[in-house]
Amino acid sequence: MVFDRFRRKDNTPPAPRRSVERKASATARVAQAVQGGHVAWSPRDDASLVRAGFAANPVGFRAVKLIAESAAALSLVLQTQSERYDSHPMLALLARPNPAQGQAELLEALYGQLLLSGNAYVEGAGWGADGPVELHVLRSDRMRVIPGSDGWPAGYEYSVGGRKHRFETAAEATPICHIRSFHPQDDHYGLSPLQAAAMAVDVHNAASRWSKSLLDNAARPSGALVWNGEADSLSEDQFQRLSDEISTSFQGARNAGRPMVLEGGLDWKPMGFSPSDMEFQQTKESAAREIALAFGVPPMLLGIKGDATYANYQEANRAFYRLTVLPLAARVTAALCDWLIPGSDLRLAPDLDQVPALAAEREAQWRRVSSADFLTDAEKRRLLGLPVQTMEGTQDG
Incomplete structure (x- = not known):
């Protein structure tokens, strides 16, 4: 700059060119x-x-x-x-x-x-x-x-x-x-x-980010993987491996519609929007x-x-x-x-x-x-x- x-x-302010009367306010x-x-x-x-x-x-x-x-x-x-x-x-x-x-x-x-x-x-x-x-x-x-x-x-x-x-x-x-x-x-x-x-x-920008996130996830909350195996739940390593595989192979616009191969004990439950969830556009x-x-x-x-x-x-x-x-x-x-x-x-x-x-x-x-x-x-x-x-x-x- x-x-x-x-x-x-x-280093002086500009010289005044004409006299202008200035009155001070009582509240100044x-x-x-x-x-x-x-x-x-x-x-x-x-x-x-x-x-x-x-x-x-x-x-x-x-x-x-x-x-x-x-x-x-x-x-x-x-x-x-x-x-x-x-x-x-x-x-x-x-x-x-x-x-x-x-x-x-x-x-x-x-x-x-x-x-x-x-x-x-x-x-x-x-x-x-x-x-x-x-x-x-x-x-x-x-x-x-x-x-x-x-x-x-x-x-x-x-x-x-x-x-x-x-x-x-x-x-x-x-x-x-x-x-x-x-x-x-x-x-x-x-x-x-x-x-x-x-x-x-803030509301408008948040709604735009919401729309962008939907596009990144095939424009809908795809669903949930439910574990029906013999154990009560997946181990930490199994859960992390499954999350990484879904993020890499199935999320995003380029993976839209790609079929998912599930291992034993996993069940796919599709999910959709409720009418109240769709009001974000309005x-x-x-x-x-x-x-x-x-x-x-x-x-x-x-x-x-x-x-x-x-x-x-x-x-x-x-x-x-x-x-x-x-x-x-x-x-x-x-x-x-x-x-x-x-x-x-x-x-x-x-x-x-x-x-x-x-x-x-x-x-x-x-x-x-x-x-x-x-x-x-x-x-x-x-x-x-x-x-x-x-x-x-x-x-x-």
Whole structure:
């Protein structure tokens, strides 16, 4: 890991670019000043949840990828109440945030970290008069918030392989933009959907392992060998030899259907599943729906059977954008805009007219507003979320 980009040449935080008044909360000093880790409410740590709920679970993996890719693909607009900018230093920075990533890649990583851990950290490198030169998304599991005496974050500590770097938080500006989900029991870290769906993830993964074990054993509990010999039971050596022979010669997919030759005194008793034993498949599908519910993805979009909440795929896709993708993108882009240019009246937000899933809805809204003769042009533009005019030149902020 190269740490050079985490250090400024003079080892000082970025100089404030504009004065922003900050008021201290009366409850800040009594807030928790020390946290034991990202997951204060549960013994489940972020790394284990990501491995189980994302890397090893197809439902969690697809839900996170679907939300992150959809949100990162949204067209963004930068505007004030009176004008919209076609070009701006902030738009140029987002279009090429660093030499290794483009806008879609950076935002996908940002949304992914927020969904998986409840926290997302963006580092601004090379701060100048117009803001940072580069943007980098840092791994949430490597970052730790350092609370100050007043309860607000005094800095951020990033750890990799035993090495640590501390980002200091200045009064008006900070090199780290921390975006977190709502957590009712933590002062500094957010609550991820994976934490809420942790039990459903365990059930779904256990059901998958159960299915794999069934396939390894000819997809059914084959049966039992019953000893009917003269002795009360098999000797220890006989039992071990018989178990090894069954494991080697008769278990697994390649040995399915292979006839078994029994010695004297052994009798084969076939066994099957009871109806209650077969309910694990329904349990798995129920757990998959719970995982999708935690992330806000309609199960229909993930190919999960048994969900009839929406009449068709188009309605489910529209609800997905309206209830999940757009609120997430609006909150993240607003936080980035306020961090890059604090105190400005600029607003960075998704362009609703460029979302295919909302095309019919936006067309109907445009038609209603356009036919309202009692409204002025300025009032119509405001109702449609448009500024009074569009600026074509590059603005410096």
